[in-house]
Amino acid sequence: MTTINRLRQSYRTKKRHPAELISGLFKQIKKLNPQLNAYLTLNEELALKQANELKNFDLPLAGIPIAIKDNFCTKDLRTTASAKLLDDFVPPYDATVIKKLKDNGAIIIGKTNMDAWAHGSSTETSDYGPTTNPYDLNRLPGGSSGGSAAAVASGLPPFALGSETAGSIRQPAAWCGVVGLKPTYGRVSRYGLIAMGSSLDCPGPLTRHVEDAALLLGLLAGYDKYDATSTKEPVDNYLKALKAKRKFTLGISDDYFEGVDSKIINEFMKAKRILEKLGHNFKKIKLINPKYSISLYTILQRAEVSSNLCRYDGVRFGKPRSSFSQQAKRRMMLGAFTLSVGYYDAYYLKAQKIRTLIINNFKEAFKQVDLIVAPTTPVTALKLGESETNPMFGEVMDQLIEASSIAGLPGINLPIGLQQGLPVGLQIFGPHLSETEIIDLAKQYEDETAFYQIKPSDFYEI
């Protein structure tokens, strides 16, 4: 098992050198990427140069390879958000999270595929073709951080940065069987992240171990003066949380099992028994049915998208607006409608009021329980082509995640097993800034189950 700390330890004791490790990694990526299509752009030359020059391994991420979702601006490295409109865009600056990764010694391997502009939950709406699921190449990896999730699942490398608006870290993590941590909105800076739904967007790590997610979150989190919505609350010591081993009262809501595949429910029940065995109590709570989150998110996301995509005028960067693919156009059109005079109150305002109801509902729930657990997705990875059958595909796939995102809450996906060869995910979410508790519980579950041993057949051990 390769964790960031173990890797760094092997560098320090001179058992390994990052240059050898990273050149092996690129070889394997080039072998598998024609099928996986997880990477859009590789940073091979610079990554190898950085690895070769490394002598000091004091920095927490010194020589650690990491994959970056292609909606984070990376200085002098092509950034497309999987949209042809940005086909030749080379950012003149680094996103804050990229700067933090670099400042901590990380080596960027490349930019990963995603749904174009992050609009979707399949990675099938990428203008550069779909990423495939490492467990079954005829299936979807989920999305929008599908390239990052597929890369981590394949070990290419086992660490990646993703972003979530409402499901885009946790849902692909569930379908690809990896850990995906979505922090509290505002906990991690959005500066330099290509905006999708600005009141929801949140960067976060995808990894194979809870420990790595905790380590990366600790380095990425914190106030950023370039993001006015980032919180000034002090960053907890998430590494300490890994050893806390507290007992929690966990909420469970019947509404989060409606329409969920029975095979997923079975797997979830096994995980629940493990959590009970570990000494955690379960308590039934009543949450607003996720079917309303689908509708609510559809309105909020389209509205924010229609406004955010206005900046792409082909003047300062990017190609003309005619380069937008159909999914982006579809979303902008609906967003323009829900925000227009005469319909604003009925759609956008109504949606923002229901957002208040959802927040209040969670506040009540968290008076009774510490954290909430549920399945992450209603189904396991679907076949390629399925996302085209429904203009609200993403919203339906993310239905169990959307409410917590809309309320700005943090959450994590953990792999809990395979069903017919496909990964099943469990999500844990909690109140604002409860990452410490989430990581604590996640680590206890990981220690008990060693879920990281579940791997696709092509897994590459770096």
Next chain:
Amino acid sequence: MSKFKFGLRQVKQLALLMNLDLTSQELSQFAKEMPQTLSAIANLNELDTQNIMPTYQTTGIVNRFQDEQINERNLDKKAIFKNAARTHHDYFQIKGLKYSK
């Protein structure tokens, strides 16, 4: 939610608002799809929002201002124009604006 009759005219208006040149095939497809999406999200009417205040952001942060200062991440001219399709003497160059349609 109010009933909205979607026709090509309405879809064209939205496309104009969004500065999108849609093909006739796209126009008719969106005219067909949008009412379907709106009816799929109509279940929000089942929730009572009387006397409920809207939430536009979840952080609770109010009126955060930034001091006027030199931004150390300011870009130089070369970086700013690097990705532009057309420039002219340190200006972005655009096509003439059209107001008619």
